[in-house]
Structures are given as structure tokens and as C-alpha cells.
Amino acid sequence: MSLKLYPIKVSNKSILTPDSVKISLDITDELKTLFTYHQGQYLSIKININGADxxxxxxxxxxxxxxSDYSFASKIVKEGVVSSYLFHSLNKGDTIYSYPPQGNFFTELHPMNKKLYFLVAGGSGITPVYSILKSVLFKEPESRVVLYYGNNTMQSIMFKDELNELHLKYNNRFSLQYSLTEYDSGWEGFKGMMNLIDLESLYSKAENMNFNSKEFFICGPVDLMNLVRTFLETKNIPDENIHIEYFKAPDAEETDDESNQKNYEDKK
Ligand SMILES: Cc1cc2nc3c(=O)[nH]c(=O)nc-3n(C[C@H](O)[C@H](O)[C@H](O)COP(=O)(O)OP(=O)(O)OC[C@H]3O[C@@H](n4cnc5c(N)ncnc54)[C@H](O)[C@@H]3O)c2cc1C
Structure with a gap:
């Protein structure tokens, strides 16, 4: 990988939820080759905020x-400098600096594969998982995908409409299961924190699907990743089939508060 940072203009910014935003970048023709990426990879960016990098x-x-767009998505973490800046202050036309894409949170895709992809995401952990999901459904017509995706509230689900559309389109090979900690009386998805019982129920249903091998991709809060890892150990899943992406920062939590809700309403 090139160790150089490249200036890149923000070509679009769209609000996803009361506390998350999608930032699209203008990758010029000169940068196209260097910035070619695999599903699930990340950018390491540098940004100047009030004179500090x-x-x-x-x-x-x-x-x-x-x-066709080239985008990342950020969810505000409590007192987070950069995530707050991206949400509140970054504008279309601004310049950020980025290294070319990095990371190993992917496997090579092949149209002949007939795999089960078991994806688990919590909160902003959906971002690389969403990239993987779209790529698998498109590139591997024989593969199946299960997504277990946890959030606090319905409003905080990033890419909700897009996921629901994908679910309709690929209904026969994409199972989508949301889990919410706060929900209305009519909520029919999983309830409460993501847990072993729900995981087991999804996993045993998935076991009945038709596939030759399994891959697990997990991204979310550390507790969730530990939970899934422990679960997979009991199923004797080999390590090479388990892919984990750590966003990490141990204690802080993503916000879901009223000020962000207000901001969202203002910006819509
Ligand atoms: C490989 C990788 C990929 C990532 N991809 C994404 C992504 O797609 N979308 C996204 O929103 N974030 C992603 N992150 C996290 C992101 O890099 C920042 O850490 C996050 O935006 C917080 O930065 P901040 O400057 O706002 O918070 P800071 O000012 O650095 O921290 C404020 C407080 O929040 C805590 N904190 C920092 N990061 C997190 C976090 N992720 N979760 C909970 N608490 C945290 C800190 O410990 C501190 O207490 C990724 C991280 C890694 C390592």
C-alpha cells in the first residue's frame, strides 16, 4: 500500500439517521487505480478541525x-470529535485527506461459490457489512446471506430502506433480521440486546439452507463481537471462516439522543 495521503473532495453528504451521515468522495481519474477497493475495506483519513489534524x-x-459512488458512513459517538464534525460541519466541496483503502475484512468472491454468509452487525458496524452484503448478492448468485443487525431504535437503523429493498429483491437468498432495544408495541423483530438465543435461532434456520461452506463477518460493539465469537466456538467454526472488524473504543457509546433527533429533523 502507498503510504501517501491524497487530497480528496467531498462530492456529497447525506443524512442517514438522526446521528449518522454518508459522505461521498470524488475519486478523480488519477486516483481510480490506487483507490480501487474490496468490499469491507476502510479508508484511513486525516481531517483538519479548527487547526488540529x-x-x-x-x-x-x-x-x-x-x-457508482464511493462513500463511507459515520455515526456520532458520544463526545466524538471527528464523528461530530463529519455530521455537523463537513460540507460538499470540502477536502479531506486519505490513504488508499486498507483492511482484510473480506474474502474473494466468485460467481461459482455456493456459500452461506452469516453477517452480524451492531450500530455503525453495518457499514462494511453493507458493502459485503451488496457485493455477495451481486457477485455470487448461488450464495445465501443472513444478516442479524442490532440497533437501539427504529430511527437509528442505518441503511434501513436500502436493506429492506435488498431483502425484497433477493428474498429467496437474503434473510434480514433486525433487533431493537427500544421498540413500539407492534414491533415484530427481535427484542432487546443481541443475544445467544436469537443468534442460535437464526443460525439453526440458516443451517437448513443449501450451501457448501460458511463465512462469518462480524462488526459492532466489542461485547457483541465477543458474544458471537464464543457462540461460533461452540459450533466448531474454524477461525479462518470468522472475520471480525474492530472499530473499537471500549467504553463510549454511540449516541441516540434528542439533540441529534432535532438536528436530523432540521436538516431533512
Ligand atoms: C478499521 C476501522 C473502521 C471504522 N469504520 C467506521 C465506520 O465505517 N463508521 C463509523 O462510524 N466509525 C468507524 N470507525 C470508528 C471511527 O474511526 C472513529 O473511531 C469514530 O468515528 C469515533 O471518532 P471520534 O473522533 O468521533 O471520537 P473520539 O473523539 O476519538 O472519541 C470520543 C469518545 O468516543 C470513544 N469512541 C471512539 N470511537 C468509538 C467507536 N467506534 N465506538 C464507540 N466509542 C468510540 C472514545 O473512546 C472516546 O471516549 C472505524 C474504526 C476502525 C478502526
Whole structure:
């Protein structure tokens, strides 16, 4: 990988939820080859905020196979400098600096594959998982995908409409299961924190699908990743089939508060 940072203009910014935003980048012809990426990879960006430089990583939420835009998505973390800046202050036309895409949170895709992809995402952990999901559904017509995706509230689900559309389109080979900790009385998805019982129920249903091998991709809060890892150990899944992406920062939590809700309403 080239160790150089490249200036890149923001070509679009769209609000996804009351606390998350999608940032699209203008990858010029000169950068196209260097910035070629695999589904699930991330950018390491540098951004100047009030005279100080900050470096952070953001996973690409787009698919190299199905999307013409080149985007990442960020969810505000409590008192987070960069995630707040991206949400509130970054504008179309601004310049950020980025290294070319990096990361190993992917496997090579092949149209002849007949795999089960078991994807688990919590909160902003959906970003690389969403890229993987779109890529697999498009590139591997014989493969099946299960997505177990946890959030606090319905409004905080990133890419909800897009996921629901994909679910309709690929209904016979894409199972989508949301889990919410706060929900209305009519909510029919999983309830509460993501847990072993729900995981087991999804996994045993998936076991009845028709596939030759399994891959697991997990991205979310550390507790969730530990939970899934422990679960997979009991199923004797080999390590090479388990892919984990750590966004990490141990204690802080993503926000879901009223001020962000208000901001969202203002910006819509
Ligand atoms: C490989 C990789 C890919 C990533 N991809 C994404 C992505 O696609 N979307 C996205 O929103 N974020 C992603 N992140 C996290 C991102 O890089 C930042 O850490 C996050 O945006 C917080 O930065 P901040 O400057 O706002 O917070 P800071 O000012 O650095 O931290 C503020 C507080 O929040 C805590 N904190 C920092 N990061 C997190 C976090 N991720 N979760 C919970 N608490 C945290 C800190 O410990 C601190 O207490 C990724 C991280 C890695 C390593």
C-alpha cells in the first residue's frame, strides 16, 4: 500500500439517521487505480478541525460491484470529535485527506461459490457489512446471506430502506433480521440486546439452507463481537471462516439522543 495521503473532495453528504451521515468522495481519474477497493475495506483519513489534524478510519459502505459512488458512513459517538464534525460541519466541496483503502475484512468472491454468509452487525458496524452484503448478492448468485443487525431504535437503523429493498429483491437468498432495544408495541423483530438465543435461532434456520461452506463477518460493539465469537466456538467454526472488524473504543457509546433527533429533523 502507498503510504501517501491524497487530497480528496467531498462530492456529497447525506443524512442517514438522526446521528449518522454518508459522505461521498470524488475519486478523480488519477486516483481510480490506487483507490480501487474490496468490499469491507476502510479508508484511513486525516481531517483538519479548527487547526488540529485528526486521523480516523471509516469503512466504505459502497460496493465496488454495484455502486457508482464511493462513500463511507459515520455515526456520532458520544463526545466524538471527528464523528461530530463529519455530521455537523463537513460540507460538499470540502477536502479531506486519505490513504488508499486498507483492511482484510473480506474474502474473494466468485460467481461459482455456493456459500452461506452469516453477517452480524451492531450500530455503525453495518457499514462494511453493507458493502459485503451488496457485493455477495451481486457477485455470487448461488450464495445465501443472513444478516442479524442490532440497533437501539427504529430511527437509528442505518441503511434501513436500502436493506429492506435488498431483502425484497433477493428474498429467496437474503434473510434480514433486525433487533431493537427500544421498540413500539407492534414491533415484530427481535427484542432487546443481541443475544445467544436469537443468534442460535437464526443460525439453526440458516443451517437448513443449501450451501457448501460458511463465512462469518462480524462488526459492532466489542461485547457483541465477543458474544458471537464464543457462540461460533461452540459450533466448531474454524477461525479462518470468522472475520471480525474492530472499530473499537471500549467504553463510549454511540449516541441516540434528542439533540441529534432535532438536528436530523432540521436538516431533512
Ligand atoms: C478499521 C476501522 C473502521 C471504522 N469504520 C467506521 C465506520 O465505517 N463508521 C463509523 O462510524 N466509525 C468507524 N470507525 C470508528 C471511527 O474511526 C472513529 O473511531 C469514530 O468515528 C469515533 O471518532 P471520534 O473522533 O468521533 O471520537 P473520539 O473523539 O476519538 O472519541 C470520543 C469518545 O468516543 C470513544 N469512541 C471512539 N470511537 C468509538 C467507536 N467506534 N465506538 C464507540 N466509542 C468510540 C472514545 O473512546 C472516546 O471516549 C472505524 C474504526 C476502525 C478502526
Amino acid at each position: 485528526y486521523s480516523r478510519e471509516y469503512s466504505l459502505c459502497t460496493s465496488p460491484y454495484t455502486d
